[in-house]
Amino acid sequence: MKRLLMAAAAFGLAGVLAACGGGDSGSASGGGASATIQVGSVYEPQNLDNTAGGGQGVTEALNGNVYEGLFKLTDTGTVEPLLAQEQKVSDDGLTYTFTLRPGVKFHSGKALTSADVKASIERVTAENSKSARKSNLEVVQTITTPDASTVVVKLKQRSISFVYNLSYVWVVNAEAKDLTTTEDGTGPYRLGEWKRGSTLSLTKFDGYWGTAAKNAGVVFHYYSDATALNNALLTNAVDVVTSEQSPDALAQFDNNSAYKVNNGKSTTKLLLAFNDKVAPFNKVEVRQAVSSAIDDKKLLTSIWGDYGTPIGSMVPPSDPWYEDLTSVNAYDPAIAKQKLAAAGLPNGFTFTLDTPNYDPHPTAATFIKSELAKVGITVNINTITADEWYTKVYQKRDFQATMQEHVNDRDVVWYGDPGFYWGYSNPQVTAEINQAEQAKTTDEQTALLKKANRTIAEEAASDWLYLYPQIVVASSKLSGYPVNGLNAQFFAYDIVKN
């Protein structure tokens, strides 16, 4: 016992000494091209492979930084060639011929060839692929490689989004063995070290084909707790937070010249999704009534203050077919009551709202409940976990109405699939969305999707409550970071620290 006490006392003393010498452990790197950028995020990758369920974190850390596609989706939402130097499309729109950029090397030193591109596309369409883009690329019929720098893809049918979808296909070394913990891409950074549960570091790749990164490297620091993440920024342990999850923390940065709060464009929509196949939401008037009874603007302000954007449809402003539809089924309780009467429910009705148990869903559900009570609709809030949502709502379709955030851009096309969880089915909309995909020009595609989206909005297929803000908070010494973070991408190569 005595020895135990002495050991403990010694440790206590060591702790006090260390405390006195502390305070210099933050990001110690200098400025300019030698600087390492410390990035804070709540999205740790689950593994490093985006076809094996790596999740949002793997896109954030590796997309564009470590891996590149034939094309890239820029931070402003446009598609630009990256590893493809040239593309030719046949007149029938079924054959794409890509010429690869010369002089591209993988991090392992091997030169990029057409065989790698073929293998990379096939990784996404493979049977065990967990990629979100698998169904989009099922349109691919054959891939051939006439020579080392040419890839020819034949499609089963026209697909105007094909090039856009290719921006999600990482070009990886076909000979790479383990892509869940290591990498072999062509990007401006190579993977340094991944300490699971803590950090993932990227270091500048000296053999990069393009413009070299403007910093020496990046370290992603992962936090499971948003407060801990903000504290890290306040104590200079990180230089930038990729995405603030709650407005509560913003006040401490807003009026502080040491930080810059960037209000970017997001693609994440908060939905009140009806089950359009079951009563009473199989009636258009009922859905319109609910949409008109909820003051979306007030909800947005109560959750996000001055941030975020009201939205009248599934299409965010960064999609090419955006149009302002906030006036469609706008807030008007009187109209809501008329529509209810027209639907044969003048005294309202009762429904169950399956509400995911994490923010902002419970708050929004309570607001919806009080708004709908004013027009005679009773809401039973049923709180469920993310996992239950996936099983009960997404897989079994066992729900009346639910709430969910939909994060991707260009995802209005889900309303063309009557088998999707919300069960919206309008043959004309389905036809328009399919035609849009087979359009000859992007203008034609845009016109068709605008038309479809207008119908979807008018029929209140869902109620689109608001568009999330995308808030990047950074030290004011930092510049060149992406502010929109489209689809969770975070290009780090232009970031400069002064």
Added chain:
Amino acid sequence: MPRYLVRRTAILLVSLVLAAVVLFVLLRLLPGDPVNALLPVGATPEQIEAARRELGTDVSLPVQFLRWLGDAFTLDLGRSLISTLPVGPEIAGRLPVTVPVTLAAFLLAVVIAVPVGALAAIRADRWYGPIINAVAQLGIAVPAFWIGVLLVTVFALRLQVLPAGGFPPDGWSQPGPAIEAIILPVVTVALVMSASLIRYVRAATLGVLGADYLRTARALGESSASAMWRHGLRNASVPVIAVLAVELATTFLGAVVVESVFALPGLGSLLVTGIRQHDYPVIQGVMLVSTAAVLLVGFLGDIAQRLIDPRLLQRGTS
């Protein structure tokens, strides 16, 4: 003693196997599917089926259990369903964070609690006796994460003398930053633990204060302090050691909770991520290792008690 050792070891092993069974069954009773963490919204039914086959959740539960237990005895805890990495090395990689935090917090709690608790008992009649008691009572009521947040606000955000969280990527090969990183978590857990320990120590000391042998020692001419030191402490330590084994386990739990406040890459954060993703092998692995650790501490505590007080041995096994 040898007979006791054999019997106690047998109990240890049986408890471990029982714990493994309970763990396995309870986890499978939870609703949900690990496939959900792997697949994005928009996944096709074919993708869902293929993922299930790949994860091996298609064979019957008893078969899954026997496979897992068999492997566990050869120290192979399987692979994570989500990251596909082996669980054993994953856990081993987290121990250098959780073990130092737990042990240091435990030692610090003992250092605080033993003198303070003893003082509260011996000087129960002075003004600070009841105050110590009241503060300890308060300490038990306050949750660990709240103390953590408070310490971060004061020492990291205001005074800026310690990091708010995180752990150096190079771990203990950077001893300075590593020690700095665990100071606040250690103090947080230690403060909470010492609150309950103080009350145990106080009760145990009060128990021996009125004991006959202490009075006899005083009658034989020993000073009060010397009697307490030579006879009281040894006797008071027996019930305290029994509690310490349990407290060490609680300290571990405290460390697990506090890890997320301080963004420490320890067993706790591994467990929390595992639970969120229904990553059965990870949850089972972490729980099995920590259950084994707690059972082992209990085992060592029992042996220690019998070394200090041989009367227990005679009562127990002869």
